[in-house]
Amino acid sequence: MLVPLSWLKDFVTIDRPVAEVDRILTNAGLEVKTIEYIGIPGADLVWDRGLIVLGHILKVEQHPNADKLVLATVDYGADAPEVVVTGAPNLFEFVGQGDISSRGLYSPLALEGAELYDGHKDGRQKMKLKGRPLRGIHNRCMVCSEKELGISDEHEGIILITKDEWSPDYVAGTPLQDVLGDAVLEIDIIPNIARCASMLGVAREYAALTNQPLRLPDYHVVMDGPPVEGKVLITTDEPELNPRFVGMVINNVRQIDSPYWMQYRLRLAGQRPINVVVDISNYVMLEMGQPNHTFDYDFLRQRADQYAPDGPIHIHTRLPQPGETLTTLDEKVHKLPPHAILVTDPLSNLSLGGIMGGLDSEIKPETQNVLLEAAAWNFINIRRTSTTLGIHSDAAFRFSRGVHPSQALLGAQRAAELMRRLAGGTVAQGIVDYYPNPPQPTAVTLKYEYARRLSGLDLSGEAMAGLLRRLEFEVKVHGDHLIATVPDHRLDIEGPHDLVEEICRVYGYDNIPNTILSDPLPPQRGNPKLEQEERIKDVLAQAGLQELITFRLTSPLYEAKLLPGSEGDARPYVSLTNPNSAERAVMRHSLLASVLEIAAHNSRYQDRIAIFEIGPIFIEDEEEILPTEQTRLSLALTGQRGVPGWQGGNAGQYDFFDLKGILETLFGEVHLPISYEAAQHPTYRPGRTARLLLNGQQIGVMGELHPLVAERLDLRLERDQPVLAADIDLDALIPHIPPYYPYTPISPYPPIEEDLAVVVDGGVTAVTVEQTIRQAGGNLLKDVRLFDVYEGEQIGKGKRSLAYHLTFQATDKTLNDKAVAKQRQRIIAALAQRLNAKIRE
Amino acid sequence: MLDELETLYTESLAKLDQVDNTAVLETWYHDTLGRKGAVYLLTRQVGQMDPAIRPAFGKRLNEVKSDLQAAYDGRLATLKAAELEATIAGSALDVTLPGRPLPTGGLHIITQTLRDTYRIFGDMGFQVYRSPDVDTDANNFELLNFPPHHPAREMQDSFYTTKPDVILRTHTSAGQIRAMQEYYPEPVRVILPGMCYRNEQITTRSSIQFTQVEGLAVGHNISMADLKGTLTEFARRMFGANRQTRFRASYFPFTEPSAEMDITCFLCESKGCQVCKYTGWLEILGSGMVHPNVLRNGGYDPDVYTGFAFGMGPERIAMLKYGIDDIRQFWGNDLRFLQQF
């Protein structure tokens, strides 16, 4: 909301610098987003207080030597008036009228030396006013257009301000800064300060915060027209949705332009002036926050002649009938949702209550008689309706945040009186005020102990009461509590916590001390699962992998790319009803798919990709309300194993055993005995796929990505470049991570090391050979390390040689060759017996 | 014989003078003092000598032997030093050449930022509590005091799922209710990190997915002053010891009083810059005292218990700290981006 500071000054004294006003309002929750300065310090063009002043136009004469120029005699508070040569078209009508000083015409006058924007150049270019002859008459001053002052781009005529009974009291010679200079604050109206969505609302807050009195608008209305009684009847079906409806009739309004001061304020506040009737309606809404609406009275009367020739116009608010539509004044036809509240007469609907007027009943240029509506509406219902219909009018903005019904009568009175004053209307006697259930004022009890405990402020009951009274609460102070009656412009106070907030705000959040929690510490449980996840991340990062955090929204189509030869994952997805895009429409089933999506992206730029993520997947569960969220770990490796340096040396491409080495390192670090066995999985390349087992349970799959999958994911790869991937269930793994494990003593006795090459049939797996060696080797066999695998003619077709480095060591004595030889023989025997293995010498 | 010895002595010393590298020196040693060297050969002749001159000869022989040994040792030391010097002189590197690059890994910038918050709040007794990404409308809105059609809901455009009343959480505050219900009647001090979702246009400033860290403290005597103190402490540890904080009144349905916390801009030291929009302040988090309705929904009697809550965006913190200007980088996971942190 745009708030000209000058407008606030109607209601409260503001003598602090603008920056201080900004700070006071912002800290209290009326965040000032931007400040636009006009003519005053802070603006791009500051109007010199001595050189740019208000001038009173006394006389306008034709320039003797030029048809298109006139001579304006202007009083600017000096001893003698100044004659100004100007071509302003809006002065021509006064030529030959002699002394027009009684017309009260004022205009900004710039004296020689004043800095202004050049009205004849595009954009805003500054110039200094110099005296010069214009067609033979020396001119040293200028009456100014809005463009020259930086108010707008208007340069058709000069600013002409009329002084009358209802305008400000203009005085010739006043520095223009004090007349049109301003600072416009853009204030963010958050939902709980809806009461501040007006100049009065902001002023009221400022008055409370600075402990100053508030000056209310003049709500008095002179009603001297014919009585309204019997002419308008107001009823409703929905007192909950439309608790109040005030109607007033104003006759003989003239739809002229509104006075400059009103137009100027409206424009500063972001409204386009239309004509005096529309402008007053907007002005009152901006001024005191009560939206109102004007109907064409004669139009309504003609309709009444059809349904009640002798009766009153019958305004009735109700919900729509099935299929009912309404054409709003912006000529859009709306299908009405069942909760939309309508202002109607017995023939049809007239307007969308609280949101927008209807086209037919709207005032027209020739309208002279007006039915003025100021009503109260249920804010949630207005919000629903305006959201459903997509209408975001200024009225809806306010009504959807809540306007207290007490304001409706005041708003109607204020608007009617302004129509009398500024549009020449006559206000009919009497006000039709349909207000069946005026709410009782809300009274809230606040215990001091609670207020002190919640705020941390050690304030007396009197002090609290004082702070609340500044916000117009009526407060009664009792022994250990106070009772505060909520002022009738507020809807947001429900309980004692609301009062504490108001106390803190007025006291100033910055004045509340900063303390350290002294309340007892809750039991410290840590978060064991998170801690293990973070530990796994550390191990993988140290192993050279980069952690990712990816989008958890994906599409079934993308994930299906990982499952060639099938329709995709058959398990149900968590699906969005309002996705942002088709690519992000469901919660993922596969973390690996997310990781590979990133691998594909990076494959355009990177020679080496080594990445992982720990994160959830989401499996919809038809039995339960919420899906199952499982924590997964996915890894992907591809490309160069090393980073090439200037010394060259190609470390080769990542392969299956790089990934396996990383996994073995990880599981070693967390002390989990994971075993691997050959497996089949559609995502992975047949023959290069393993499942990971923990205590016989599968906890994940690893392997080389199926070349088809790599292609479908659009990974940019070299020929035969493998992509390695693994996907592991951390929920199955983390609970088994031992909190501690036994330490292995370091033997002081020397080890004996031997090599053993074993030839087995190709079908015998490495893990079987190693297990056999370990079992037969007994306690003395400390370590078994495979150092060579050989296949070739030397050892026979279909055979494989596995060479192991064996370490024998005792913890209590030095081993001799004899003891080791015995162990070695047992190992050889076991290999021969169980695996039909032969020893290669 | 003695002459022979003296000749050997003089000649050997002379030869030693000529030796200019350790290899030749070893040959000299072999020929002179070695097991079959000249000195040894003379020693062997001592037995056949006239016993009268034998003692004198023997004495002189030992003198010669030890002199030669000393001369050899000296020569060896000199030559070795010279050779080492030559080796070093010839093996200088261009120390400005780049080192051998290591393939390095790392943690995502958001993980690093989250860990900072875990550590700082952990020191103040806050433990990490996680709750699901997909949650009920009740936990995300209603129990947090957002009635249906409440204006505050409009501030957060939700993603709805095909199951009625199941949404993607719009904030980690959804976990507040779960934490309270789980821990009642114990006091609560938790931080709730996690991924949140809002149906917004994807731009450099907003994403459909973002992380949040929420904090919640509930106890018998927790005040707005405690909230200010705790969060100021956090701000100083996170952003530097001389940070000042400012608390502004604000609005969140689930807290009252509510406050936004700003910190003095650490990029310009509050002189005013583009990032702080020349205000000298940076908006860091939203906070407030837990609304009585929320306490009640969590099982805690608001007449007996009070509490505070706060929420912040790790992406915003990282963006401010590192000058990142595009929020899409966080989930784009371009390695050229991630590996800078």
Ligand SMILES: [Zn+2]
């Ligand atoms: Zn700054």
